[in-house]
Amino acid sequence: MSADLATIATRPLVPPSQPQPKMSGELAALDPVGVVVSFARETTVFLEGDPAESFYKVVSGAVRSCKLLADGRRYIADFFLPGDFVGLGGGRHHFTAEAVSDTTLVRYARRSVDRLIGEQPRLGKWFLAMLSEGLCSAQTQMLLLGRKTAQEKIASFLLAMAERTGAGVQAKLPMTRTDIGDYLGLTTETVSRTFTQLRHDGVIALKGLNEVRILDHETLVELAGEG
Amino acid sequence: MSADLATIATRPLVPPSQPQPKMSGELAALDPVGVVVSFARETTVFLEGDPAESFYKVVSGAVRSCKLLADGRRYIADFFLPGDFVGLGGGRHHFTAEAVSDTTLVRYARRSVDRLIGEQPRLGKWFLAMLSEGLCSAQTQMLLLGRKTAQEKIASFLLAMAERTGAGVQAKLPMTRTDIGDYLGLTTETVSRTFTQLRHDGVIALKGLNEVRILDHETLVELAGEG
DNA sequence: CGCCCATTTGAAAATAATCAATGGAAGTGG
DNA sequence: CCACTTCCATTGATTATTTTCAAATGGGCG
Numbered sequence: 001m002s003a004d005l006a007t008i009a010t011r012p013l014v015p016p017s018q019p020q021p022k023m024s025g026e027l028a029a030l031d032p033v034g035v036v037v038s039f040a041r042e043t044t045v046f047l048e049g050d051p052a053e054s055f056y057k058v059v060s061g062a063v064r065s066c067k068l069l070a071d072g073r074r075y076i077a078d079f080f081l082p083g084d085f086v087g088l089g090g091g092r093h094h095f096t097a098e099a100v101s102d103t104t105l106v107r108y109a110r111r112s113v114d115r116l117i118g119e120q121p122r123l124g125k126w127f128l129a130m131l132s133e134g135l136c137s138a139q140t141q142m143l144l145l146g147r148k149t150a151q152e153k154i155a156s157f158l159l160a161m162a163e164r165t166g167a168g169v170q171a172k173l174p175m176t177r178t179d180i181g182d183y184l185g186l187t188t189e190t191v192s193r194t195f196t197q198l199r200h201d202g203v204i205a206l207k208g209l210n211e212v213r214i215l216d217h218e219t220l221v222e223l224a225g226e227g
Numbered sequence: 228m229s230a231d232l233a234t235i236a237t238r239p240l241v242p243p244s245q246p247q248p249k250m251s252g253e254l255a256a257l258d259p260v261g262v263v264v265s266f267a268r269e270t271t272v273f274l275e276g277d278p279a280e281s282f283y284k285v286v287s288g289a290v291r292s293c294k295l296l297a298d299g300r301r302y303i304a305d306f307f308l309p310g311d312f313v314g315l316g317g318g319r320h321h322f323t324a325e326a327v328s329d330t331t332l333v334r335y336a337r338r339s340v341d342r343l344i345g346e347q348p349r350l351g352k353w354f355l356a357m358l359s360e361g362l363c364s365a366q367t368q369m370l371l372l373g374r375k376t377a378q379e380k381i382a383s384f385l386l387a388m389a390e391r392t393g394a395g396v397q398a399k400l401p402m403t404r405t406d407i408g409d410y411l412g413l414t415t416e417t418v419s420r421t422f423t424q425l426r427h428d429g430v431i432a433l434k435g436l437n438e439v440r441i442l443d444h445e446t447l448v449e450l451a452g453e454g
Numbered sequence: 455c456g457c458c459c460a461t462t463t464g465a466a467a468a469t470a471a472t473c474a475a476t477g478g479a480a481g482t483g484g
Numbered sequence: 485c486c487a488c489t490t491c492c493a494t495t496g497a498t499t500a501t502t503t504t505c506a507a508a509t510g511g512g513c514g
Contacts, residue, residue, distance in 0.1 A: 075370040075374045077370075117348075135358060141369060145412060187504080227296060403493090405493095419495085
């Protein structure tokens, strides 16, 4: 039963355009141990410090991973969209994962997967590749956080989201402005102001609150400042 | 020949106090494929984009990994001290690695190690653990970059360096103030000013430019703001 | 229709960056 | 051995970006 659902679940209706390690063969092996689970908006998938007994693949919706400081300041390490994996990495979870919107996930029990890795070395390599990719994007994000201006951060974010959710020309933003701020190391107000400015400059257009059309891709790339 | 040197090299004179995955058995298997190499201060170990044909272990000295923006702004993703591994992660290197001071490393050819992983599954797990740990510290650093004040950044940095280089009571700083700034997302001036302030407050004392004694550990932990 | 919540906008304040100059230690060469 | 050079760190004054505090707008939903 769960096997059937999981098999369906690993072929998301919205294919991720984010570059990923090729996963055809290796991932098929994961299907039989996956279980579909659902989380309502703003609920917790797992907590920082929990033993990492499972990891998850996003089927629909979105998940954020976050860390808190003592006084409540929050940092969002990443957003996970359909096709992305959350909670890889062993031992204990080193961040809290929460559903940004109503979300469906496939849960994989680590114990079962560890056994599979023993049988299929390629699956182990796939894990290495996934972690390696995560490390790479973490470092790109650190460069952004440490050295980019507010405008450069927003431009980079919009370009990345457009790449992941809208074929590069349109970005869906399932998260709030506060979430975006916590992801980019800015306040809600600064996020909002920067959006407004880009809109006035004719670089982007808002379609409602949660969708952005990129009108001038070239300028946005320049503003992102990566050279 | 190279095997002997590598065997010596993997038992650094200064043992790292940084928490690491237990490495006794797995790492012994690496020794025979390691070659000792040296780099002068401020020279390049490998460049961002280079095919990742090797990774390295620091024997003595220090290495920094960095990324650049188009206009020259720099971000240092990490410092690597004796006992640390640089350049794990497959495909291509996603950052440039440079020697902070005169440095001795052990180079491991990835091809040889891939073969070893095939024979010894535990080595594969060790790789996963190392990458997972790297991801965890990257996320901690992102929280610091995105949400901490200059003083909190410096306090956190000094505590971490003291843990790694001086049993928690004393921190050796082989890098320049500019390096520290590029690591914490600050300017040289702000780093210097914050050091001065902590010194005036009696929290730390400088022994020369490259060594810091922690006088009031408790206060420094509070200033680091992790709760 | 009206409430609620997120977003937007505005004004003031603060943190850190920038610009500029001085100080000091290490290393070089006479 | 000393003077000179160079590089790095420190200090000061000013500027600017972003945050903070506060209020208003607006969209979605019951």
